Each structure stands twice: as C-alpha cells, then as structure tokens.
Amino acid sequence: MEKLISNNNQVQIRSLPEKYIFPPEKRPGKLPVSACKFVPVIDLEETAGDNRAVISQKILKASQEFGFFQVVNHGVPEDLMKDTMRMFKEFFELPAEDKAIFYTEDARSKKHCKLYPSSLIYATEDVHLWRDNLKHDCHPLEKCILDWPVKPTRYRQVVGSYAAEVTKLVPRILELICEGLGLESGYFEGKLGEVTSLSVNHYPPCPDPSLALGLSKHCDPNLITILLQDDVCGLQIFKDNEWIGVDPVPNAFVVNIGYQLQIMSNNKLKSVEHRAVTNSRTARTSAAFFFNPSDDIMIAPAKALINASNPPVFRACQYIEFLRNYMTRNGSDIDDALEHFKLRA
Numbered sequence: 001m002e003k004l005i006s007n008n009n010q011v012q013i014r015s016l017p018e019k020y021i022f023p024p025e026k027r028p029g030k031l032p033v034s035a036c037k038f039v040p041v042i043d044l045e046e047t048a049g050d051n052r053a054v055i056s057q058k059i060l061k062a063s064q065e066f067g068f069f070q071v072v073n074h075g076v077p078e079d080l081m082k083d084t085m086r087m088f089k090e091f092f093e094l095p096a097e098d099k100a101i102f103y104t105e106d107a108r109s110k111k112h113c114k115l116y117p118s119s120l121i122y123a124t125e126d127v128h129l130w131r132d133n134l135k136h137d138c139h140p141l142e143k144c145i146l147d148w149p150v151k152p153t154r155y156r157q158v159v160g161s162y163a164a165e166v167t168k169l170v171p172r173i174l175e176l177i178c179e180g181l182g183l184e185s186g187y188f189e190g191k192l193g194e195v196t197s198l199s200v201n202h203y204p205p206c207p208d209p210s211l212a213l214g215l216s217k218h219c220d221p222n223l224i225t226i227l228l229q230d231d232v233c234g235l236q237i238f239k240d241n242e243w244i245g246v247d248p249v250p251n252a253f254v255v256n257i258g259y260q261l262q263i264m265s266n267n268k269l270k271s272v273e274h275r276a277v278t279n280s281r282t283a284r285t286s287a288a289f290f291f292n293p294s295d296d297i298m299i300a301p302a303k304a305l306i307n308a309s310n311p312p313v314f315r316a317c318q319y320i321e322f323l324r325n326y327m328t329r330n331g332s333d334i335d336d337a338l339e340h341f342k343l344r345a
C-alpha cells in the first residue's frame, strides 16, 4: 500500500526515488512539445444535419493522420463529466485504509474493481510509472457496479451513469467511422465493443517530471478508447517523429483508434503511440473507457475494403490471441504488436 503514490501526499517527496527514473532514451526530456499540430476537435452536434458526411470524413482523416481526435457536443451531459471527474479525484484523496479494500498487485485478480500501483506488473517492471491506477470492469454494468467503491458516497451512482452515457456515445462514433470507410451500417456494432472497462489514471505532482513517466508509450490493444481528462496537460502522441500534446479542451472527450480498428480497416485507420508525462505542480487525473471485443471474436480486415489493389494486410485472429501476444510484450517493444499478425506480400 505504501507503493501508492497518492498515499504519500502528506510526506513531501523532494527527489524522485531511483525506481521511478527511466533510462535516458525513454525520458520525456525538457524540450517543449510542438504545439502547432493540434489534434482535430470535431463537433458532433452537426451530425444530425446535411453536414453528416463532412463530419464522418473529418473523423476518418483525423483517425488516419493522428489516430486521435477530440469530440465536443457529444451528448454526454457536462455536469455528469465534471461530477465523474470529481468522484475520481475524491477517491484518490481518500485515507489509505479506504483505498486498501481495492489494492492489489495481482494482474490476474478477478475482482471487478482493482487499484494498482504503477501498472499490472508492478513486481516485475524495471521502472515504475508515476501513477496510481484504478480499473473497473463495466460489463455487465449491473453486476460489476456492485464491486465498485462506496466512498465517496455518490461514486456508484455518478460513475454508473457516466458509464451508461459513454456506452451510448460510442456506437454513434463507430457508425460515423463506418460511413467514412464505406462499410455497411452497423458493421462495428454488437460484440466488437461489448466488453467495456474503465481505467482511471491518477498522476500526483512529480518531484522530477523530466526523469519519470506517468504512462509509457503504447498503443491501445482494444477497438476504440474514450478518454476523459481534467484540465491539466500530460497526454502526448507520437507524430512525425516528435511528441505532441493533446491539450485539454473543455467538455471534450479524446477518442483514439485501438489496434482492432486498425486491423479491421485494413490499415486505413491508425492506432498511434501515446504516453502521459507528469508535472511538478498539479495532480492530473484521466479516465480511459476501453471498448473491447469479447475474447472469442474473430478480428479480420473488412472484406468490403479488400480488392486486387488493396490486399489484406493482416491475417484473421481471435481477440484473445491478439491480447495474449500484446501482453507478453510487456511494454518493451510494444510498437511491434501488429507485426505478428501481418501477412507478407
């Protein structure tokens, strides 16, 4: 439990403990990230009108170029987003004994709510992340929610409503992606994104942000991710050989393409590497909502996107096979996770 960084807030840690110092080539460094290449912000209000095709093309372009976009006017109430963020922040501020109920270092724990220090593999990782991580299963919601925190008192009610709202939003975004790709309506519906989970990242102020990372560079293995971030910068994506910040936009969600959408779109959409850096002044909180296929679902490039000039880039595989392969890479050369499934010309 002393491994949770959020438990040490009272003790001022003046220098970064050695176990959190990344090797030089992985450190965020002191260079400011380029701020001129903004990740597109897309207004979903306009999708009801004549502009629908334009919006779907914008989403497609952003998903090809950045693997990321932000959405505003998405239908999830602003108050609910703020309340949800408040619940997460209050949870991490709870006394250690209230958090201890959820604490584990066991990556295979079957509980529906788990609080990890750093990552799932704390015991075996070379360097720890400057992060505490609360993971909730959300499917089926009625069952999972019974294992979620009861402190703060409104936690289940607020975060449960939030989970339900985000679960309604995602099919709308997937349908726009479908239209942009020219796939039949409902192509990404149902079991492809049925298994949902919510991963809350808490990054307390860090004694030396130039040596530490909140989250190492990675691509998300799932279908699609909806990220809620507070008003503190920290998320970065790797584009054109440099790290660029995905700065917070009020009431927006950050959406990113997971590996499964990259496979199904036959490489049209990209899953782009991202990471989280820390800062020395303010705690940052973010919550990633992951939409995953069920384990047994076969993932393959959509037939409608394949022809003589566009041969399939990937072989079909079960999601569980993909996930096992992704997990064994253990963060070391995670950028290679798709290679294993590529067909050779």
Ligand code: OGA
Binding pocket: 199, 201, 215, 220, 227, 229, 234, 235, 274, 275, 276, 286, 287, 288
């Ligand atoms: C993630 C993730 C980014 C962030 O949880 O997969 O990429 O800003 N989070 O915390």
Ligand code: NI
Binding pocket: 218, 219, 220, 274, 288
């Ligand atoms: Ni991620």
